[in-house]
Amino acid sequence: MVREESGAGEMVELVDPLSGETVKVRRPSITERRETVRRALVNPPALDTPGNTVRDAWKLMTSPDGGRPTLGQHAFWSTFRILLGFLISALVAVPLGVAMGLFPRLRAAVSPIISFLRPLPSIAWVPLALIWLGAGEAQKLAIIFMGSFSAALLYTVEATLKVDPNVVRAARNLGVGERQMLTKVLLPAALPNILSGLKVVMAIGWTCVISAEIVGTQKGLGSLIWNSREISKTSWVLVGMVSISALVLVFDALFNAIERRLLPWVFRK
C-alpha cells in the first residue's frame, strides 16, 4: 500500500542554483517518482536489448528499410576509402621518409612541419577538407591521408635510420657505389621495419573512418555509426563499431600474409 506523502501535487518555490531566480514547481507524488525511475531502468532510452540488437543487425545486413545501404555496402565503401587513403599516404611517405633518413638536412627541414601536423586528430581536418575539396570522395581521402601520413613518414624515417651502418660499409667495401646503395642495400635492409610500421599505419587509417564519413555521405561504417546516433539506433552504432574492429583484424591478417611473402628472410626459420 502506498502512503501518499503530504504535500504532493502542491506548488513549491525553488531557487534555481544557476540563475539564482525563484521558480515555482509542482511537487511530484511518490507514485510519479517511482514511475520515472522504473521507466529509466526497464526501458532505458540509450540501450537496446541483445535480442533487438541482433534483429537490427540482421536487418541491416539483409534489407534495411528506406533504401538505406546494407552493412556490406557500408563496409565496402569504408574499406575502399581507407585502403586508397592509406595507399596514397604510403606512396608519399615511404620515398620521402627514406630520403629524410638519408639526408639530415631534409630531415631537419621537414621534421618541424611533421611535429606540427602529428598531434592533430583526423577530425580536425574536416572543416578545411570540406572548404577546399567539397563534400566528395576527395575530401574523405584527404582526411584519411592527413590522419595517417605523419605516422607513415615517422616509421619510414625510423626504419631508414636503423639500418646498420656496418652493413652500408660492408657494401661499400664490396664495391657498391653511391647510386646502387639505395636499391641494393638501404631499401631491402629497411623494408622489414617499414612494413611493420605501415601495418600500424593501416589501423590508424581505420581510426579516421568517422572523421572521413561524418559529412557528405550515407555510405560507410563511419557514417553508419554517426547517423545511427542521430536517430538513436544504438544497435546499428554497435554493429558499425564491431565491423570496424573485425575489418582491421582481417586486414592485419592480410598484411601479415603479404609480409611473409615479401620478407622470406625474416620469417623463414
Place this chain on the structure above:
Amino acid sequence: MGVPQVSVILEARTVEKRFGEVVALQGMEFAMERGEFVVIVGASGCGKSTLLNLFAGFERPTTGEVYLDGEPILAVEPRCGMVFQNYALFEWLTVRENIAFGPKLKGAHDPARVDRLIATVGIEGFGDHYPAQLSGGMKQRVALARTLANDPEVLLCDEPFAALDAMTRQLLQEELARLARDEQKSVLFITHSIDEALLLGDRIVVMTARPGRIKAELRNDLPKPRTADLELTPRYIELKRELWQSVREEVEGMK
C-alpha cells in the same frame, strides 16, 4: 738505397685522425709486409678501429697518409676486405647470394667458386639459408667467405670473433690462421684479447690509450700451427706476461 720496398703492403705515415675535439690517432706510424699476419692489441676506445677504417678508406686521415701497396688510399678501397664484429651480412640475401655479392657487382660471378668458398669456410649445406637462420659462428664464416670472394689483397678484421662463444672462437681462430696461410693473405687483425693475439699474430702491436699510436711490438715466435695446447707452454706464458704488462698500463691509463 735503391732497393724497391715492394714487400710493404699497408702503411700509415704520421697519421692523425680527429673527430671534432676527440683525437683518435696521433703520430701513428705503422707498416706491414705482404703475407704478414699482424694483430693490434689495445684497450677499447684506443682508436684501433679507426686505423682499420682508414685502411678500408671509410675515413680519411686528418693529417698524414695511409698507403696500400705504395699508393695513397683516397677512397673506399675494395682491395682491403673488411670483416666486422657484428658480421654485417645482407639479411635479405641467402648465404650463397651474400658470398656472390661482390663478384656479381663486378660482373664476375662464378657459381663454382662460390661453392668452393662455402667449402673453404666450412658451411656446406647452408648455401640457401638466410643469415637469420644461422648461429653467430656460422654468420662470421659467411662474412669471411663474402670478403674472400672479392679476392682482397689485405684482410682487415675488426674484432671478428669478439661476440662468439669461447669454443666457436677457438675453432674459428684456428681456421682463420690456416686460411691466411693457405691463401697467402695479408691480415690486419684487431682484438682486445691477448690470447687471440698470441694464437694468430706473426707480429703483435700494442697501441697506447687515446690518442692512439704504437706503443710496443713483439715478434711472435711461437711455432705454427698454433692450437690451444700452446697456451700451457713456458714461452707462451712468458710472451703473454710481457704483452699484458704493456697493455695493462694503457688500460689503467684509460680509467
